[in-house]
Amino acid sequence: MLFTDLSVNYLNQKMNSSQSTINQVVNIKNLDHFFGEGKLKKQILFDINLTLNTGEVIILKGPSGSGKTTLLTLMGGLRSPQSGSLLVFGEELVGANKNQLVQIRRNIGYIFQDHNLLASLTARQNVQMSLELHHNIKTSEIEQRAIALLESVGLGEHINYHPQNLSGGQKQRVAIARALVSHPKMVLADEPTAALDSKSGRDVVELMQQLAREQGCTILIVTHDNRILDVADRIVELEDGKITLDREQPAIDN
Ligand SMILES: Nc1ncnc2c1ncn2[C@@H]1O[C@H](COP(=O)(O)OP(=O)(O)OP(=O)(O)O)[C@@H](O)[C@H]1O
Numbered sequence: 358m359l360f361t362d363l364s365v366n367y368l369n370q371k372m373n374s375s376q377s378t379i380n381q382v383v384n385i386k387n388l389d390h391f392f393g394e395g396k397l398k399k400q401i402l403f404d405i406n407l408t409l410n411t412g413e414v415i416i417l418k419g420p421s422g423s424g425k426t427t428l429l430t431l432m433g434g435l436r437s438p439q440s441g442s443l444l445v446f447g448e449e450l451v452g453a454n455k456n457q458l459v460q461i462r463r464n465i466g467y468i469f470q471d472h473n474l475l476a477s478l479t480a481r482q483n484v485q486m487s488l489e490l491h492h493n494i495k496t497s498e499i500e501q502r503a504i505a506l507l508e509s510v511g512l513g514e515h516i517n518y519h520p521q522n523l524s525g526g527q528k529q530r531v532a533i534a535r536a537l538v539s540h541p542k543m544v545l546a547d548e549p550t551a552a553l554d555s556k557s558g559r560d561v562v563e564l565m566q567q568l569a570r571e572q573g574c575t576i577l578i579v580t581h582d583n584r585i586l587d588v589a590d591r592i593v594e595l596e597d598g599k600i601t602l603d604r605e606q607p608a609i610d611n
Pocket residue numbers: 392393401419420421422423424425426427428
Protein backbone atom coordinates (compact mmCIF):
# COMPACT_ATOMS: atom_id res chain seq x y z
CA MET A 358 0.00 0.00 0.00
CA LEU A 359 1.28 3.42 -0.87
CA PHE A 360 0.30 5.30 2.19
CA THR A 361 1.41 3.97 5.48
CA ASP A 362 0.77 6.91 7.70
CA LEU A 363 -2.82 7.77 8.31
CA SER A 364 -1.69 9.43 11.49
CA VAL A 365 -2.54 12.92 10.43
CA ASN A 366 -2.21 15.07 13.50
CA TYR A 367 -4.51 17.78 14.48
CA LEU A 368 -2.62 19.78 17.01
CA ASN A 369 -0.99 22.77 15.42
CA GLN A 370 2.12 21.10 14.14
CA LYS A 371 4.36 24.05 13.80
CA MET A 372 5.32 23.93 10.19
CA ASN A 373 7.82 26.29 8.74
CA SER A 374 5.84 29.32 7.77
CA SER A 375 8.73 31.53 6.89
CA GLN A 376 7.25 31.80 3.42
CA SER A 377 5.38 34.96 2.72
CA THR A 378 3.07 32.65 0.80
CA ILE A 379 1.21 31.58 3.93
CA ASN A 380 -2.02 31.28 2.02
CA GLN A 381 -0.50 28.66 -0.25
CA VAL A 382 -0.87 25.12 0.98
CA VAL A 383 0.83 23.67 -2.07
CA ASN A 384 3.09 25.49 -4.50
CA ILE A 385 4.47 23.50 -7.43
CA LYS A 386 6.96 24.89 -9.91
CA ASN A 387 8.39 23.20 -12.99
CA LEU A 388 7.75 19.73 -11.64
CA ASP A 389 8.63 16.78 -13.89
CA HIS A 390 8.21 13.16 -12.89
CA PHE A 391 9.62 9.98 -14.40
CA PHE A 392 8.95 6.31 -13.77
CA GLY A 393 11.40 3.53 -14.63
CA GLU A 394 15.11 3.43 -15.28
CA GLY A 395 17.38 3.39 -18.30
CA LYS A 396 15.64 2.54 -21.55
CA LEU A 397 12.34 2.04 -19.72
CA LYS A 398 12.44 5.50 -18.21
CA LYS A 399 9.25 7.31 -19.06
CA GLN A 400 8.18 10.84 -18.32
CA ILE A 401 4.75 11.00 -16.68
CA LEU A 402 4.46 14.62 -15.52
CA PHE A 403 5.69 17.58 -17.58
CA ASP A 404 6.50 21.01 -16.18
CA ILE A 405 3.66 21.15 -13.67
CA ASN A 406 2.98 24.59 -12.17
CA LEU A 407 0.15 24.68 -9.67
CA THR A 408 -0.82 26.45 -6.46
CA LEU A 409 -3.45 25.28 -3.97
CA ASN A 410 -4.68 27.92 -1.55
CA THR A 411 -5.95 27.59 2.00
CA GLY A 412 -9.59 26.55 2.22
CA GLU A 413 -10.04 25.84 -1.48
CA VAL A 414 -11.87 22.84 -2.89
CA ILE A 415 -10.07 21.81 -6.07
CA ILE A 416 -11.16 19.13 -8.50
CA LEU A 417 -8.43 17.44 -10.52
CA LYS A 418 -9.78 15.71 -13.61
CA GLY A 419 -8.38 14.18 -16.76
CA PRO A 420 -8.29 10.94 -18.75
CA SER A 421 -7.14 7.66 -17.28
CA GLY A 422 -3.36 7.50 -17.23
CA SER A 423 -2.91 11.27 -17.43
CA GLY A 424 -0.99 11.37 -14.14
CA LYS A 425 -3.61 12.44 -11.58
CA THR A 426 -2.77 9.85 -8.93
CA THR A 427 0.94 10.40 -9.48
CA LEU A 428 0.51 14.12 -8.86
CA LEU A 429 -1.71 13.55 -5.82
CA THR A 430 0.77 11.14 -4.23
CA LEU A 431 3.61 13.62 -4.82
CA MET A 432 1.66 16.43 -3.14
CA GLY A 433 0.81 14.10 -0.29
CA GLY A 434 4.40 13.19 0.49
CA LEU A 435 3.65 9.58 -0.45
CA ARG A 436 6.25 9.59 -3.23
CA SER A 437 9.48 11.55 -3.58
CA PRO A 438 9.51 14.34 -6.16
CA GLN A 439 12.53 14.27 -8.45
CA SER A 440 12.93 17.75 -9.88
CA GLY A 441 11.49 21.24 -9.93
CA SER A 442 10.03 22.56 -6.70
CA LEU A 443 7.17 21.19 -4.60
CA LEU A 444 6.36 23.20 -1.48
CA VAL A 445 3.76 21.73 0.87
CA PHE A 446 2.90 23.91 3.90
CA GLY A 447 5.99 25.92 2.96
CA GLU A 448 8.32 22.89 3.14
CA GLU A 449 10.33 21.85 0.09
CA LEU A 450 9.70 18.18 -0.71
CA VAL A 451 12.27 17.95 -3.53
CA GLY A 452 15.28 16.50 -1.76
CA ALA A 453 13.37 15.97 1.52
CA ASN A 454 14.22 12.85 3.52
CA LYS A 455 11.77 10.15 4.68
CA ASN A 456 11.38 11.76 8.07
CA GLN A 457 10.43 15.10 6.59
CA LEU A 458 7.87 13.41 4.36
CA VAL A 459 6.35 11.70 7.40
CA GLN A 460 6.03 15.07 9.16
CA ILE A 461 4.21 16.49 6.14
CA ARG A 462 1.88 13.49 6.02
CA ARG A 463 0.79 14.15 9.61
CA ASN A 464 -1.03 17.26 8.38
CA ILE A 465 -2.81 15.55 5.52
CA GLY A 466 -5.95 13.42 5.45
CA TYR A 467 -6.20 10.80 2.70
CA ILE A 468 -9.33 9.32 1.20
CA PHE A 469 -9.10 6.64 -1.46
CA GLN A 470 -11.54 4.97 -3.78
CA ASP A 471 -11.98 1.84 -1.72
CA HIS A 472 -12.12 3.58 1.68
CA ASN A 473 -9.47 1.33 3.30
CA LEU A 474 -11.36 0.77 6.52
CA LEU A 475 -10.18 -1.97 8.82
CA ALA A 476 -12.79 -4.73 8.77
CA SER A 477 -12.18 -5.82 12.36
CA LEU A 478 -12.84 -2.37 13.79
CA THR A 479 -16.15 -0.56 14.21
CA ALA A 480 -16.85 2.77 12.53
CA ARG A 481 -15.87 4.58 15.73
CA GLN A 482 -12.67 2.60 16.17
CA ASN A 483 -11.71 3.22 12.55
CA VAL A 484 -12.11 6.96 13.07
CA GLN A 485 -10.32 6.92 16.42
CA MET A 486 -7.37 5.12 14.94
CA SER A 487 -5.95 8.25 13.36
CA LEU A 488 -6.06 10.12 16.67
CA GLU A 489 -4.73 7.33 18.84
CA LEU A 490 -1.29 7.82 17.36
CA HIS A 491 -1.22 11.19 19.08
CA HIS A 492 -0.12 10.45 22.56
CA ASN A 493 -1.05 13.87 23.84
CA ILE A 494 -4.79 13.42 23.35
CA LYS A 495 -6.78 11.81 26.15
CA THR A 496 -8.69 8.61 25.35
CA SER A 497 -11.99 10.16 26.43
CA GLU A 498 -11.44 13.12 24.12
CA ILE A 499 -10.50 10.83 21.24
CA GLU A 500 -13.73 8.93 21.68
CA GLN A 501 -15.82 12.09 21.91
CA ARG A 502 -14.31 13.57 18.78
CA ALA A 503 -14.75 10.36 16.80
CA ILE A 504 -18.41 10.17 17.78
CA ALA A 505 -19.00 13.87 17.05
CA LEU A 506 -17.51 13.56 13.61
CA LEU A 507 -19.45 10.40 12.80
CA GLU A 508 -22.59 12.26 13.83
CA SER A 509 -21.66 15.15 11.58
CA VAL A 510 -21.39 12.79 8.61
CA GLY A 511 -24.83 11.38 9.44
CA LEU A 512 -23.66 8.13 11.03
CA GLY A 513 -24.67 8.77 14.62
CA GLU A 514 -26.76 5.61 14.55
CA HIS A 515 -23.95 3.51 13.13
CA ILE A 516 -20.97 4.25 15.32
CA ASN A 517 -20.66 0.66 16.50
CA TYR A 518 -21.18 -0.98 13.11
CA HIS A 519 -18.42 -2.91 11.38
CA PRO A 520 -17.66 -1.99 7.73
CA GLN A 521 -19.28 -5.17 6.38
CA ASN A 522 -22.61 -3.94 7.77
CA LEU A 523 -22.39 -0.50 6.17
CA SER A 524 -23.30 0.52 2.63
CA GLY A 525 -20.66 1.81 0.20
CA GLY A 526 -21.68 5.41 0.85
CA GLN A 527 -21.66 4.90 4.60
CA LYS A 528 -18.19 3.35 4.49
CA GLN A 529 -16.92 6.26 2.46
CA ARG A 530 -18.41 8.64 5.03
CA VAL A 531 -16.51 6.80 7.77
CA ALA A 532 -13.35 7.27 5.67
CA ILE A 533 -14.12 10.99 5.44
CA ALA A 534 -14.65 11.20 9.19
CA ARG A 535 -11.34 9.40 9.72
CA ALA A 536 -9.52 11.76 7.37
CA LEU A 537 -10.97 14.87 9.02
CA VAL A 538 -11.04 13.98 12.71
CA SER A 539 -7.47 15.16 13.21
CA HIS A 540 -8.18 18.52 11.56
CA PRO A 541 -5.65 18.17 8.75
CA LYS A 542 -4.57 21.22 6.81
CA MET A 543 -5.25 19.41 3.57
CA VAL A 544 -7.32 16.44 2.41
CA LEU A 545 -6.35 14.50 -0.71
CA ALA A 546 -9.12 12.34 -2.12
CA ASP A 547 -8.46 10.02 -5.07
CA GLU A 548 -11.77 9.17 -6.75
CA PRO A 549 -13.68 9.05 -3.46
CA THR A 550 -17.00 8.57 -5.24
CA ALA A 551 -15.96 5.99 -7.81
CA ALA A 552 -17.61 3.10 -5.98
CA LEU A 553 -20.81 5.00 -5.23
CA ASP A 554 -24.04 5.67 -7.09
CA SER A 555 -24.50 9.26 -8.21
CA LYS A 556 -26.68 10.34 -5.28
CA SER A 557 -24.37 8.95 -2.59
CA GLY A 558 -21.37 10.24 -4.54
CA ARG A 559 -22.78 13.71 -4.53
CA ASP A 560 -23.66 13.53 -0.82
CA VAL A 561 -20.13 12.45 0.01
CA VAL A 562 -18.56 15.28 -1.96
CA GLU A 563 -20.93 17.90 -0.56
CA LEU A 564 -20.09 16.68 2.89
CA MET A 565 -16.39 17.07 2.20
CA GLN A 566 -17.05 20.57 0.91
CA GLN A 567 -19.04 21.49 4.02
CA LEU A 568 -16.40 20.14 6.39
CA ALA A 569 -13.70 21.94 4.42
CA ARG A 570 -15.58 25.19 4.97
CA GLU A 571 -16.00 24.49 8.68
CA GLN A 572 -12.41 23.44 9.29
CA GLY A 573 -10.81 25.77 6.76
CA CYS A 574 -8.86 22.95 5.18
CA THR A 575 -7.91 22.58 1.54
CA ILE A 576 -9.44 19.67 -0.34
CA LEU A 577 -8.17 18.19 -3.57
CA ILE A 578 -10.54 15.69 -5.18
CA VAL A 579 -9.52 13.57 -8.16
CA THR A 580 -12.58 12.52 -10.10
CA HIS A 581 -13.93 11.38 -13.43
CA ASP A 582 -17.40 12.39 -12.38
CA ASN A 583 -18.45 15.50 -14.28
CA ARG A 584 -21.63 15.77 -12.24
CA ILE A 585 -19.79 16.93 -9.14
CA LEU A 586 -17.66 19.63 -10.77
CA ASP A 587 -19.86 22.39 -9.35
CA VAL A 588 -18.75 21.74 -5.75
CA ALA A 589 -15.23 22.91 -6.59
CA ASP A 590 -13.81 26.41 -6.31
CA ARG A 591 -11.35 25.44 -9.02
CA ILE A 592 -11.07 22.86 -11.75
CA VAL A 593 -7.65 21.64 -12.85
CA GLU A 594 -7.27 19.29 -15.78
CA LEU A 595 -4.35 17.03 -16.63
CA GLU A 596 -3.84 15.54 -20.07
CA ASP A 597 -0.85 13.40 -20.95
CA GLY A 598 0.96 14.66 -17.86
CA LYS A 599 0.42 18.34 -18.60
CA ILE A 600 -1.94 20.84 -17.01
CA THR A 601 -4.31 21.92 -19.75
CA LEU A 602 -6.83 23.78 -17.61
CA ASP A 603 -6.71 25.68 -14.30
CA ARG A 604 -9.95 27.57 -13.94
CA GLU A 605 -11.64 29.24 -11.00
CA GLN A 606 -15.35 28.70 -10.74
CA PRO A 607 -17.67 31.49 -9.77
CA ALA A 608 -19.23 30.97 -6.34
CA ILE A 609 -22.78 29.72 -6.50
CA ASP A 610 -25.04 30.92 -3.70
CA ASN A 611 -27.41 28.29 -2.46
N1 LIG B 1 4.65 2.91 -10.07
C1 LIG B 1 4.61 3.11 -11.39
N2 LIG B 1 5.60 2.66 -12.20
C2 LIG B 1 5.59 2.89 -13.53
N3 LIG B 1 4.62 3.56 -14.17
C3 LIG B 1 3.60 4.03 -13.42
C4 LIG B 1 3.54 3.84 -12.00
N4 LIG B 1 2.42 4.42 -11.54
C5 LIG B 1 1.80 4.95 -12.61
N5 LIG B 1 2.51 4.72 -13.74
C6 LIG B 1 2.16 5.19 -15.09
O1 LIG B 1 2.04 6.61 -15.01
C7 LIG B 1 0.96 7.06 -15.82
C8 LIG B 1 0.03 7.89 -14.97
O2 LIG B 1 -0.57 7.07 -14.00
P1 LIG B 1 -1.57 7.61 -12.91
O3 LIG B 1 -1.92 6.50 -12.02
O4 LIG B 1 -0.98 8.81 -12.28
O5 LIG B 1 -2.81 8.04 -13.83
P2 LIG B 1 -4.28 8.53 -13.43
O6 LIG B 1 -4.50 9.81 -14.15
O7 LIG B 1 -4.42 8.52 -11.97
O8 LIG B 1 -5.20 7.42 -14.09
P3 LIG B 1 -6.62 6.80 -13.60
O9 LIG B 1 -7.66 7.84 -13.91
O10 LIG B 1 -6.78 5.58 -14.43
O11 LIG B 1 -6.51 6.50 -12.13
C9 LIG B 1 0.33 5.81 -16.42
O12 LIG B 1 0.84 5.66 -17.72
C10 LIG B 1 0.81 4.70 -15.53
O13 LIG B 1 0.93 3.51 -16.26
